[in-house]
Amino acid sequence: MASYLSEVPPDVIFSIFIHCDIAAVVSASQTCRYLHNLALHKSVWLALVEDLRRRFLLPEILIPNLDEASTTDLIDLVKRMLTGPETWSPTSSGFTPEVSKRIPLHPTIRHRTGSLSQENEAQLSPSGRFVLFKNWRTLECWDVAADVLIWTHVPGFDRAELSEFAMDEIIDRDTLVIMICETAYYSSRNLKNYIEILELNPRSGTYANLLQVRCPDTSYDHQFQAPAIRGFVAVVALSASGHMYLVLDWQSQIAFAVEASPTHDMRAYYMLMEIIPGHLILKTRDDLYLISVQAALLSHGTPVDLNAGTPFNPVTVNQLPKILAQNINLSAEGSPRSPHMHQLSVHPSPLHRDGYRVWVFHSRSDVDAVLCSYDLVLLPGTAPSWSKRTRVPARSGLYYQRIAYSGHTEIFGWIGDRAVHQIVPPSITSTRGEIDLGRPRSRIHVLAYSGALTFTSPSEVVVLYFR
Missing domain, CATH: 1.20.1280 (Monooxygenase)
Known part of the structure; x- marks a missing residue:
C-alpha cells in the first residue's frame, strides 16, 4: 500500500x-x-x-x-x-482567564432604571462579524469590526414588546435568519404572543419577512424561553416552567407543540431542546432523545395561522417518533426544595463534518450533579449513533449557561458577599477562573468554539476574546 x-x-x-x-x-x-x-x-x-x-x-x-x-x-x-482558550485551562494553583481582545460597540442604550440585565441582551453571530442587540423594545444588528448600526427592528404588533430572539447565520449566503418573540400587553391578564421570522442581509441592512405566527394568549409575562433556529426549523419553550415547546417549520408553515409527560414530580416537566440539521435533540428530566423533524411534523404538524391564532394542542414526548434514546440517571432523588437545574448544548464537530458534540449538565439534588458529553454521528446512508465521551461530577446549585464545544461554561455566583462571574472547566476540579465583567450580569453569550463572551454594560456592548 x-x-x-x-x-x-x-x-x-x-x-x-x-x-x-x-x-x-x-x-x-x-x-x-x-x-x-x-x-x-x-x-x-x-x-x-x-x-x-x-x-x-x-x-x-x-x-x-x-x-x-x-x-x-x-x-x-x-x-x-x-x-478552549489556553488561559481557560486549570492548573494546580488555579487559573485566571486572560483577555486578548476587547471589542466595544457603542449603541444608544435604552433601559428601565435598575433593569438592564432583564431588558437588554447581546448575541455574537457564529462568524464573529455581527451582534444582535436587544435594546429594550427594539432589536439591532451591529457590524462588529466597524462599530456601526446596520438595522433596527421594531415590533410590528400593537402594544408589543420584544421578549426573546435567536439567529441562524446562513453558510455561503451572507444572511441572518432571525426569530423574534414578542408579547403585546393589552392588560395585566390579557397578553397576546407572536413569533416573527425574517431574513436579514447584514451588509445592506435589507430584510424580508418570512413568517408571522400568533401563539396562545396568556395571562402571565415571560411566555417565551430558550428560542433557537437552524435552517427551516425554529423551536421555543412556551412557558417559563419549560414544560412545553413549540416546533415550527417556517418554510412549510406547519408546527406542533410537545409537552413533557406529567408525573407527580413537577421538576419532571422541564424540557430542553436543540436543533441540528433534520433532527431535534430533546432532554427531559432523565432522558436524551434524537427525533426526526420530518417524522414528527408529518405525525403531529398543523398549519399555522396568524389571524386566528394557533391552538397547538400539545402531544407528549412519549408520542414523538424517536431515533435514539439515552438515559441520564442520577443516584439522588433530592427533596422538593433542592435545586433542579440542567443545560443542553449541541455543536457541530470541527473534526467530522457529520459529527456533533452534545453536552448535558444535570442536577437533581443539593449534592448530586453531573456534566456529560456524547458524540453524535449522522453519516448519510447509515443509522445515526451516539456514544458517551465523558461523565464527571459537577458542582450542584450552579446555573450553567451555554456550554462551549470544549465543555467550558460561564457561571454567575457569589464569593462571600461579592458577586462574580467565573469560567468552569469540564473536569473533576473545584478550580474556577474568575473574570471581571464590571458588574453582575444575568445574560452572557458564549461563542461555541472561540469562547468569546458578549454582554452589555450601561454604556456599551462588549465582546471579549481570551488568550
Whole structure:
C-alpha cells in the first residue's frame, strides 16, 4: 500500500485532502510516511482552516496572517477550538482567564432604571462579524469590526414588546435568519404572543419577512424561553416552567407543540431542546432523545395561522417518533426544595463534518450533579449513533449557561458577599477562573468554539476574546 501510494503525485493527494474533513486527513496521515508528510503540508491546513471559517466555526478574528502562519500555527488553531482558550485551562494553583481582545460597540442604550440585565441582551453571530442587540423594545444588528448600526427592528404588533430572539447565520449566503418573540400587553391578564421570522442581509441592512405566527394568549409575562433556529426549523419553550415547546417549520408553515409527560414530580416537566440539521435533540428530566423533524411534523404538524391564532394542542414526548434514546440517571432523588437545574448544548464537530458534540449538565439534588458529553454521528446512508465521551461530577446549585464545544461554561455566583462571574472547566476540579465583567450580569453569550463572551454594560456592548 505504501509503495503504491508513493507513486501518486502529491498534487493529486492534495486535491483529495482539501475536500476532506480534518478527521479524514489525520486518519490518512497515519497510514504511511508518505501521506503523513503530505498531510502536514501548509496548503492542506490552509484549506481545512478556510472550511472551518466558511462554516462559521472559526471567527475570522482568530485566524492569523496566513502568509506568515506555519502548519503548526494552523494545527494549534484547530486544537484551541477543541480545548478552549489556553488561559481557560486549570492548573494546580488555579487559573485566571486572560483577555486578548476587547471589542466595544457603542449603541444608544435604552433601559428601565435598575433593569438592564432583564431588558437588554447581546448575541455574537457564529462568524464573529455581527451582534444582535436587544435594546429594550427594539432589536439591532451591529457590524462588529466597524462599530456601526446596520438595522433596527421594531415590533410590528400593537402594544408589543420584544421578549426573546435567536439567529441562524446562513453558510455561503451572507444572511441572518432571525426569530423574534414578542408579547403585546393589552392588560395585566390579557397578553397576546407572536413569533416573527425574517431574513436579514447584514451588509445592506435589507430584510424580508418570512413568517408571522400568533401563539396562545396568556395571562402571565415571560411566555417565551430558550428560542433557537437552524435552517427551516425554529423551536421555543412556551412557558417559563419549560414544560412545553413549540416546533415550527417556517418554510412549510406547519408546527406542533410537545409537552413533557406529567408525573407527580413537577421538576419532571422541564424540557430542553436543540436543533441540528433534520433532527431535534430533546432532554427531559432523565432522558436524551434524537427525533426526526420530518417524522414528527408529518405525525403531529398543523398549519399555522396568524389571524386566528394557533391552538397547538400539545402531544407528549412519549408520542414523538424517536431515533435514539439515552438515559441520564442520577443516584439522588433530592427533596422538593433542592435545586433542579440542567443545560443542553449541541455543536457541530470541527473534526467530522457529520459529527456533533452534545453536552448535558444535570442536577437533581443539593449534592448530586453531573456534566456529560456524547458524540453524535449522522453519516448519510447509515443509522445515526451516539456514544458517551465523558461523565464527571459537577458542582450542584450552579446555573450553567451555554456550554462551549470544549465543555467550558460561564457561571454567575457569589464569593462571600461579592458577586462574580467565573469560567468552569469540564473536569473533576473545584478550580474556577474568575473574570471581571464590571458588574453582575444575568445574560452572557458564549461563542461555541472561540469562547468569546458578549454582554452589555450601561454604556456599551462588549465582546471579549481570551488568550
